[in-house]
Amino acid sequence: MPADTVAATSVTKDIHAWEAGAAESAEALAAWVDARLAAHEAALTALLAVEEPRTPANSLRLYDAAIEHLSLAGAQAGILNSVAAGKAVRDQAQLEAQRVAMAASALSLNRPVYDALAAINLDGASPATRHFVERTLLGYRLAGVDKDEATREHLQSLNEKATRLALEFSRNIQEGAKTIEATPGELAGLPEDYLARHPAKKDEATGQQRVTLTTDQPDMQPVMTFAASAALRERMFLAYNTRAYPANKQILLDLLATRQEVASILGFRSWADLATADQMMESAANVRAFLAKLDEASRQGARREHQQVLEFARRRQPGLTAIDITSRGYWYEQFRRDAFDFDSQSVRPYFPYDKVEAGVLDTAARLFKVEFRPSSAPAWHPAVSVYEVFEEGRLAGRFYLDMHPREGKDKWFSAAPVTTGVRGRYLPEAALICNFPGGEPGDPGLMQYSDVVTFFHEFGHLMHAILGGQTEWAGISGFATEGDFIEVPSQMLEEFFRDEKLLQAFARHYQTGETLPSALIRAMKKAGSFGRADWMRSQLYYTTLSLDLHDREPGGIDLDAITRQLYQSLQPWTWLEGNRMYASFGHLTGYSSNYYTYAFDKVIALDFFAQFDPADLLGCEAGARYRKMVLEQGGSKPGREMVRDFLGRDEEFSAFTSWLNEEFASTAGALGQ
Ligand SMILES: [Zn+2]
Structure with a gap:
């Protein structure tokens, strides 16, 4: 050894x-x-x-x-x-x-x-x-370390309050899962395996057949994408977007007020200015300038996409005047089937969870020249699988995959550090906490392609923690970059999913073993590239909301009015009264004003990905260079320098703009966040 x-x-x-x-x-x-x-x-x-x-x-x-x-x-x-x-x-x-x-x-302090x-x-x-x-x-x-002692004590108590409020906010979302009832008829349009997982039961009181659905991702997302019943979609949407309402409304208002007070004491105009001061973005004004560019880049394309989907929906449903927020994902799916001859359910049998996991691991292993071996190291639950990362025979890290829903478990998808790596001292360890289909005996866990993209995304974070976890100090290890650089490695790895050769290396039909056909991949990519500009505008909505809430005097904020007005100014889909999405917008705790991180890092990630040779994604020299100049650095240098090291210049919008207009979108954006 x-x-x-x-x-x-x-x-x-x-x-x-x-x-x-x-x-x-x-x-x-x-x-x-x-x-x-x-x-x-x-x-x-x-x-x-x-x-x-x-x-x-x-x-x-x-x-x-x-x-x-x-x-x-x-x-x-x-x-x-x-x-x-x-x-x-x-x-x-x-x-x-x-x-x-x-x-x-x-x-x-x-x-x-x-x-x-x-x-x-x-x-x-x-x-x-x-x-x-x-x-x-x-x-x-x-x-505020240079403030007097009384002020530092006050800051400490405000930090304590903000932390408590943020934790309560997250917990309410996590434990706020709701259920809705449906008639068997309302499930028309949903996939066979979904129906099999949700058998109808007789309601003792009424004698009628009823199906119970939860607001967890594997239950919710298919309803929003496939269910033909507008009434069911609306019930699901309202249940999902009121999970932590009303409890989180006042908590959020208190949190915003506490953050603003901290910012004022520290001499900043707003929390957003304070939260960006040590980021790549540097100020709220720079974020606004970036958002203006994003608006400009996506406006025309999104208008075109909305128009096409609306015209299609009107042909199918004469008399329809507008598409509302609860039907956007459904009509997108219908439109894609018709316009691109692509049914997103048709690829699901090729993405059973186990094959996808093996495929993601294999892709990362070849790209980063490492080896993953199953490990018997203990974890927190029997459902967790543990792997060790080896590099030229040397143990370089360990990771934990907790990938399917469980009662009481967090409902979202995330990568989390476990042990901060320090070269020669601490082995870097990280975990994925996800809610993908599968995990139950007999359930193959057939994934939507947006699920597979999410898997690649989270695995990008994981590799950042491990490969960037070989630094000299814990304080610059792994994720310790500026916060607004952190979504670059994850969004970079997402792009690999679009490669045909790479997909065919692992996507196999769960019953016949057939490889995902090339024609289907091409249709999937074409269909997937439709709606990108519109999807980016839903990101623009979340981003602007996160900034606006933290860039003003919080007294008298009307959360319902702000979320509605902003939606109406940025989105062509009709708002639904009763939507309290702010109460379950979990990123408001972690990212606060800085949700722009996703869009900003998308611009950087696409510019990075454009440096790879499309004919040899896993073997080209850009892979090794990317690993060395970006991932391995962890937080050893400013993000700005890493961008310049890898690109030889600052990031540009061009790769992003051509991606946006290539006609792509991910159905994952249907409900946002
Ligand atoms: Zn991420």
């Missing part, structure tokens, strides 16, 4: 909460977090006790250890909050996540620590080390 492996694995003791029984017991979880926070405090105490002239070796190393313990505790409490089977553990995990956030906030870091002599330090220290000091100043 090479020395690195020994070093990386020898410190793995106690770093998994679930190995301490924390997935089953609230007490075990609390004790495990206690131990991490104690180690965090001990490292800070040692840092402040250093008497010699400060160097990276005698001071930054201790600060970095403090960060590592905090991120271990935060990451794993966060995961257990999303996945633990028992409510008691999830409740405890929420408390622990809050406790960790408070420790992070206290650290960000800790003047003696700031002074210690500012005193480090960086002569002869590597550029990455220098960047780490400079970025950390900037973060301290933005947090």
Whole structure:
């Protein structure tokens, strides 16, 4: 075993909460977090006790250890909050996540620590080390470390309030799943396997046959795409978009007010200005300028797409005057079937979950020249599969796939760090928490192509955490880029899904074993490229909403009016009264004003992808260069520099604009977020 492996694995003791029984017991979880926070405090105490002239070796190393313990505790409490089977553990995990956030906030306002870091002599330090220290000091100043003690205490209490509100907001969405009832007739249009999973039962009171559907993705998305019944789609839409309503309405208003107060104390006009100050975007004004370009680039195409779909729908349903927000996905699907001879259900039998998983792993392995081996390492639930990442025989990382819905589990799709990697010290580990079809005995888990794209997306994050997790410091490892660079690696990997050769390497019919036919792929790509501009405008809607809510005085905000007016100004589809999408717009907690990240990073990702040789996506030199200059860097340098290193210039809109007008869209955008 090479020395690195020994070093990386020898410190793995106690770093998994679930190995301490924390997935089953609230007490075990609390004790495990206690131990991490104690180690965090001990490292800070040692840092402040250093008497010699400060160097990276005698001071930054201790600060970095403090960060590592905090991120271990935060990451794993966060995961257990999303996945633990028992409510008691999830409740405890929420408390622990809050406790960790408070420790992070206290650290960000800790003047003696700031002074210690500012005193480090960086002569002869590597550029990455220098960047780490400079970025950390900037973060301290933005947090308010140079304010007087009373103000810092007030900031700490505001941070505490904001953290608590954000966690409550997320939990309400996670646990707000609703069910609706349907008659068997209303399920017309839905796929066979969907019907098989949802048998009708006799209602004892009325004697009528009834089907129960949940608002979970595998139940909800097919209804919005395939169900012929407008009444059913509307009921599903309203249930889905009121999951956390009314509870989250006041929570969101309080959160916005708290964030604005923090921004004011720190001398910023708005929260959006504060939240962008250390990002690639730098200010709310720059975000607005970017959004104006996005508006310009997508307006004409979206108008054309809407017109085509509306004309088609009118031919099918004479008398129809407009298409509403609950029917957009359905009519898109019908239009694609007709115009491109493509039925999105026709590809599902070629995408059974297991084949897709194998295909995504194989694609990533070949692109990044690594090997994945199943591992028997423990995880938080028997449904989780664990893999280890090997590079030239060396253990380089580990990841956890928790891919199907479970009761009480978070309903969304995400990649989360587990252990922040540090070269020679900590093995990078990350997890995917998803809600794809399948996972039940006998259910092949037939995926829509938008599901497969999502899988590639999340796996892009995973590889960023692992390949970027070999840095010298935890503070610049993996995801530690500017927040508005983080969706570049994920959206980059999405593009690989469009490649015919690559798809045929894994897409096989779950019953016959037949390879996904080329003609079907071509039809799928053509159909998929229709609606891109319109989809981008729904992103523009979410993005502008996220910015607007955080770029004004929050007193007197009318959430219903803002979400409706904005929708009507940016979207041609009819708004539905009773839509409370803001109450379940989960990204408002994590991204706050910075949801623009997706669109901004899409522009960068498409420019990056255009550097790859379409004839040899997995073997061309761009792959190795991308890995080295972007992924492996983690947060070792500013995103702006990584863009210039890889492209030899700043990003341009041209690849994005031609992608937008190539006639593409993903049905994943049907309900947004
Ligand atoms: Zn993402």
